[in-house]
Amino acid sequence: MADVQTLNTVAVGTDPVTDRISGPRGAKPRPKLSRRNIFIYGTLIVVAAYYLVPLYVMVVTSLKGMPEIRLGNIFAPPVDITFEPWVKAWATACTGLNCDGLSRGFWNSVQITVPSVIFSIAVASVNGYALSNWRFKGADTFFTILIVGAFIPYQVMIYPIVILLREIGLYGTLWGLVIVHSIFGMPILTLLFRNYFSSVPEELFKAARVDGAGFWRIYFVIMLPMALPIFVVAIIIQITGVWNDFLFGVIYTKPDTYPMTVQLNNIVNSVQGVKEYNVNMAATILTGLVPLFVYFVSGKLFVRGIAAGAVKG
């Protein structure tokens, strides 16, 4: 009987049932145009514009003819679209005695970048694996020396390396530059791989050793498949770093073997004749296309790789 009594009192009193229906329910509504949103999207738009406007100017300028450029309105879209500057930048622009445009530099850069990336990453990943898992005698000293190497300014080493390359007969060749890039990429890449392999549970390595796998079998069969995300990161770092390099390229190669960046500089900075802004812009975009492409393609892989690693296996 007491139960009925209680139910009645509640029902007569405040009617909690209606209260429950009319009160707040579900997800809290958020205004679209809140101060927070304005701030966040505003900042994003400003930053995006800061980076995109120069690109826009470059693209439109490269599509204009010289008469149109002389009008001086750099933001105006091209009235008469022409691809002439692109063709010229790629195939016929002159630097010094060579008049085959950027194409020569492009192939030089490819020949420099591909082996540099493969070689430096192959060595650095094994370095990092050995340093984090095998802890050989003197591993810490070796690692310290390598890291100190990363902090020494490049300028200090330029001349000794010139002599070194001359002595081994590689000065001015593409392979000389490949060696230089591989050496200078080593500290940061080794650090990258060492830290990544250190995060792999040590017990996994121990289990593989108990299973009888040796240094290379553990590296290739166990560690390598797990390290794909960090390989993508290393490839991005190396490709962009080597492709964008100017200093080593200009020092360690000759006009015939100049990488694309050096050739771009020579086209843009040539002092004879008229400044062909449209050709310069097209040449610059062409040179920047490779890193851009790498970011777009591997960026996605990169994020996917990280996400796959985040779910604990």
Added chain:
Amino acid sequence: MQSVSIRDLTLKFGALEVLKSLSLDIEDGEFLVLLGPSGCGKSTLLNCIAGLLDISDGQIFIKGRNVTWEEPKDRGIGMVFQSYALYPQMTVKGNLSFGLKTAKVPKDEIDRKVARAAEVLQIEALLDRKPSQLSGGQRQRVAIGRALVRDVDVFLFDEPLSNLDAKLRSELRVEIKRLHHRLKNTMIYVTHDQIEALTLADRIAIMRNGIIQQLASPNEIYNRPVNLYVAGFMGSPGMNFMEGTLTGGGPDGGPQLRFGSTSIPLDRYPFAADARPEKVIFGIRPEHVSCGPAAADEPFSADVEIEVVEPMGADTLVWAILDGKEFRFRVDGHSDLDEGDHVRIGFDPARASIFDAGTELRL
């Protein structure tokens, strides 16, 4: 025949001695548990036996063969890790066969061994899955299977159940025991969980600071701990300790223990040592104390005041005051004792442990 024999094993990391001249013989087919708190060197010892750590001094024999300088794969051991350590990119089958493939075993033999191990561990249905698609218990079974396929002489377990929840842990514990009965391999099992140690072990080695404190059967360790450390480590809740003086002049003229105004007759206590120091520590397990009418029949009984009552389901732990000292005892779960009650408790001093307060060794 000895399966594993360790002679004067010493391991140093710089100036730090992690294992101190440790010797240990493990019989063929024995289940030995290395038990101790974290940092006592038990996992380190296991890693030394496995060959994953280079030792500083001493020798290790497995099946009579000196394996001190051998690689892990040549020692005839299989190891199961706490974190399972399954190769994440391989299927269960890949995980099981990796060691055999490394050893270049013919393919049909690999298939046969994998199938047999999967059958023993009841993971046949999981062979094509990746480790990430398995539950914790299934992963640990696969990890055990990885040792099983290689037909090893000695199984090494490094806290294999610590990552599992309580229910799975007790299930897998029984399964490991069953596996041991079936395979009759030597097994060395590292844990910090005394229940695992007591339930699984033929013998337990209790370790502390790189030294084995006591190596004996679970029963012996539980009932006759050799020193104060072992006595305090084993048992949950732990043993009651009372500092007192050892005197003569008990009821039958025998020895007795005095602390405060209490004296406990020790004429029934089986002294193992000849020494009779004055200062001693008397220990009695909470579960060896009786309470209520039964207490009067015990050789020793006293009145205590109850402070706290902790019901634990099957039984109840009572915290009381005996002559000004905290004293715990266990009664069954139906007991209606209440805080503030005065009750009579009693125990048989023959079931107690007495330690020299100076050397902390059992008397």
